[in-house]
Amino acid sequence: MTNSKRVTIKDIAKEAGVSAMAVSRVLSNKGGISQETSERILAIAKKLNYRPNSIARSLRKQRTKTIGVIASDSSELVFSQILRGVQDSASAEGYDVIIANTYQIPENEKHALNTMIDRRIDGLIFAAPMRTGKSDLEELKHLGIPTVLLMRSGGLVGIDSVSADNYIGGYEIVDYLLSTRDDDIRFFPLSQSRSTGLERIAGYQNALSDHGRNWNERRVYYCEPTINDGYSAMAKLVQTGFKHGTVCCGCDLIAIGAIKAVQEANLKIPEDIRISGYDDIELSDYLSVPLTTMRQPKYDIGYEGVRLLLERFNNPDMCSKQIVMRNELIIRKST
């Protein structure tokens, strides 16, 4: 167990017979050091297997090359794709990523935020549904920490964000459902506390009205984005005698639960009941019934989120930007 202290520029300086500053300059290509000395220093640095101390550098430069990510649950299927985009994008620009999960618990969120602040992250990616409202964002703004919101467009003026167009997504899926079959349509949307859910609902409503229908709360069962919620909503619906029609679900997990309940009731998908999801999570093409769904550009949202953040670093006074990406309707066997 070699316990040798790590090599510092001072060690190199001593061995090369120069000042620490000279070493620093050479290693960061600042120029002003003779070819000869440079080569000597580089050789010694290599020989000693020198690695710079980012901590010290961060302290001095007041910049950590770190991006914080606050997520609701990093293992959740949609988010893990976003995260991959975030990581790839950050890594391409020499940034590292710290992640904290909130599991939707406000204290966790508060704590995560403080940790990030204490660690002096250069910027923050906020990808948690955020029930905690704007106060945290205000604090970040006050501290001058650039922040980008993911998957949460409307409602927050003056904050950079990248999201998919939930309104159009909602519109298109309902438009598709009603165009392909004149049907009794029901909704299992995301619970109303989620802004994404609300936007999709607005899309649903407009599509309904363009098809001469209207939104009726009695045909709506709000769900948390879980298989269980989808399952029980569908089970209840079947019990009320619903045997033929279409169910438009707020996300793929809800749809998966719904499919299970339909199958247990011995009804056929899509002949009896059609079901649509939203997100296009991994494996949704391999489910018991491959899912018709609205694909969100998850990876790209993460990737662009970081790009926007970096743009903001370089241009703090740029007016706030809302990037809205397009979804893609994926038609499979469930409709």
Add this chain to the structure above:
Amino acid sequence: MTNSKRVTIKDIAKEAGVSAMAVSRVLSNKGGISQETSERILAIAKKLNYRPNSIARSLRKQRTKTIGVIASDSSELVFSQILRGVQDSASAEGYDVIIANTYQIPENEKHALNTMIDRRIDGLIFAAPMRTGKSDLEELKHLGIPTVLLMRSGGLVGIDSVSADNYIGGYEIVDYLLSTRDDDIRFFPLSQSRSTGLERIAGYQNALSDHGRNWNERRVYYCEPTINDGYSAMAKLVQTGFKHGTVCCGCDLIAIGAIKAVQEANLKIPEDIRISGYDDIELSDYLSVPLTTMRQPKYDIGYEGVRLLLERFNNPDMCSKQIVMRNELIIRKST
């Protein structure tokens, strides 16, 4: 855009009319400061909304409270569960987590490792299959960076690890398959470069021999852990006239691909062909054919991995520990 410099202990000291040291002591509960002064300092810290600078603290204390995680792909279904365990465990002990993906590219791994070293992580969790052999681990050891390997037990003496028992897992699944049907059994194992794959194969072989069979490489098609590989292996197998039997796959993704190929050949699962997976990834109960598989305690492996790392922090001379967890056979409809 408030651009106020962040509050430091000096600011507090000045306002309280004491030295910076007094503030430091109070804020870190070191004692030696009068009740009265303490209260004054705390009040001012609160008023100014002081947040400590972890960077400075890390530099001084030579300890970052950061754990590095090197993964192959953080969005991959098995890993994202492990990661959640890692994060929860780390967070419970006041550590943060930095993640880097290698995507199995050696240069990425090298780079990730250097980044981690430069950032002076306190310890490393290595969860990438690691084709790059031991040299990196040697370096870490030399630098005195405690390291825990996940999902990769055998072969590396003297390094802490947490993994599931691939040997028993492999044994049990084949034992189950052969006990339930006397069948033509084929294998789509993980490619041989993965140590987990090798251990499982050893288990397969022993189970075969306990059932009076033997391992025949002509019944084996090595696969990368992807749906595509499973699909093409199965498609080829069907083309050779394989119409009845059992296919034991090295992971769930391979199995999912295999199922697809079987279905396209209009063969029935499990009546004609039985298929088993390994891992029990999310949604494997909701697939077109719910998958019989070996559930690995993914979350727990991550969670315990961090615990082991922290144990190592406190006791650097503890002899190396290999934690091996038990899998659980999950029987569903595919067999």
Add this chain to the structure above:
DNA sequence: AATTTGAGTTTTATCGTTAAATTCTACAAA
């Protein structure tokens, strides 16, 4: 010869915090 120039290099100070040693009080004991 005196002065300027500038490449090459060193010195100094700083980022924010904290370990360790030191000073300063006030008060008790000898």
Add this chain to the structure above:
DNA sequence: TTTGTAGAATTTAACGATAAAACTCAAATT
């Protein structure tokens, strides 16, 4: 009165890197 001591606080010096200013010395200019 002197000495001792415990508590409260301060001073100093790091941690490792780097920005900015200062210095050095040989070659070029006046």
